[in-house]
Amino acid sequence: MLIYLDNAATTPLDAEVREAMLPYLEGAFGNPSSIHAFGRQTRAAIDTARSQVASAIGADPSQLVFTSGGTEADNLALIGIMHAQPVEKKHLITTQIEHHAVLDACKYLERFGYDVTYLPVDKFGRIQVEDVRASIRPDTALISVLHGNNEIGTIQPVEEIGELARQAGILFHIDAVQTFGSEPLDVQKLPIDLMSLSSHKIYGPKGIGALYIRNGIKILPRALGGAQERRKRAGTENILGIVGFGKAAELVKKHHMQRRDHLVQLKNTFIEKLQAESINIVINGHQEKSLPHIANISFPGVETETLLIQLDMEGIAAASGSACTSGTLSVSHVLKAMQLPEEITISAIRFSFGKDNTIEEIKAATTKIGEVVRRLYR
Known part of the structure; x- marks a missing residue:
């Protein structure tokens, strides 16, 4: 039995999403910038998908810019906003445990004279609002925070x-790549100005994401050329990806509570059964304020890679953590920032659950994990 517990890295393509994409793989190929019937057909598909994604987060379709994924959305948010600021606004605030799409964008900005404050977190991976307040300066233009951490779920x-x-x-x-689909997101209620989303975390295709931008906000494009995406992101649109993203977002809105309840049950069962396996485990991250599909577990005495x-x-x-950095052998920057003991940081594994996982799979997985860990103890 093969058991996939890496849904935070990517999710399998939903069958309904695949069906929605097929016509644009096989026949509907027109450039949406063209005025003829072929172009109008794909332009209509983009408009529908934009409305589907916008509806899932309570936004107006005009507030969405399609990108190549969450990384580009983060880059556009940080670099595009900071480059659009007056010269006296050179400071932004973020945290030490952001996704590297944000951290590397911050490093890039620092090379051009911008000043970045990286807020610390507590042992559960939470930042303190008072730390944010204390970091605000007259030249602060932007605050960027990862809504739900992709490694520990906090x-x-x-x-x-x-x-x-x-x-x-x-x-x-906010980077909501991991929270979209598991936590309620309504931009009419959330006091945010920009939000990054990604399709392949919600059973849609890879290579497509979006940035929500509240009305009235000036942002400079990162991709230059054509007038696509209201001149905020040039380039011929990824029709196939956009259509799939739209359908996946529609399914998120339709099945959100059902999926969330299922994920909560999976995670609770996983932790309960793992704790009954007579092995030493430590649960990393906040136990209550946590995403329902991520469980970061350390197995002291056993190295992560092994x-x-x-x-x-x-x-x-x-x-071991973010799929974007799991090819490296370095300890997670998230766990480091939490200042956990070395025996915890070098033995941590992220298990992440999806809508297609079953309770039977979870029980079988915990039994296998127990067997493997006990074998490695010897």
Whole structure:
């Protein structure tokens, strides 16, 4: 039995999404910028998909810019916003545990004279609102926070941070790539100005994402050329990806609560059964303010790489952290920032669950994990 527990890295393509995409793979090929019937057909498909994604987050379709994924959305949010600021606004605030799409964008900005404050987190991976308040300066233009951490699942207090940002007249961006589909996202209620999304985390295709931009916000494009995406992102649109993303977002809106309840059951069962396996485990991240599909577990005495290889041999797919950095052997920057003991950081594995996982799979996986860990203890 092969058991896929790496859904935070990517999710399998939903059958309904695949069906929605097929016509644009096989026959509807027109350039949406063309005025003839072939172009109008694909333009209509883009408009429908934009409405589907916007509806899933309570936005107006005009507020969405399609990108190549969450990374480009993050890059456009940070670099596009900061480059659009007046010269006296050179400071932005983020956290030490952001996805590298944000951290590397910040490093890029620092090379051009921008100043970045990287907020610390507590042992559960949560930032403190008071730390955000204390970091605000007269030249602060933007705050960027990862809504739900992709490695440990901890959810940040974005409502409180957003209210603080509004009071101070500062723009607020959240990376919601992991929370889209598991947590309710309504831009009419959330005090945010920009939000990054990705399709392949919600059973849509890879290579497509979006950035929500509240009306009235000036942002400079990162891709130059044509007038696509209201001149915020040049380039012929990825029709196939956009259509798939739209359908996946429609299914998120339709099945959100059902999926979430299922994920909660999977995670609770996983932790309960793992704790009954008579092995030493430590659960990393916040136990309550946490995403329902991510469980980051350390197995003191067993190294991460060794355990991952052994689990893979047993047919269980898991990860050491972000899929964008799991090819490296370095300790997670997230766990480092939490200042956890070395025996915890070098033995951590992220298990992440999806809508297609079953309770039977979870029980079988925990039994196998227990067997493998006990074998490695010897």
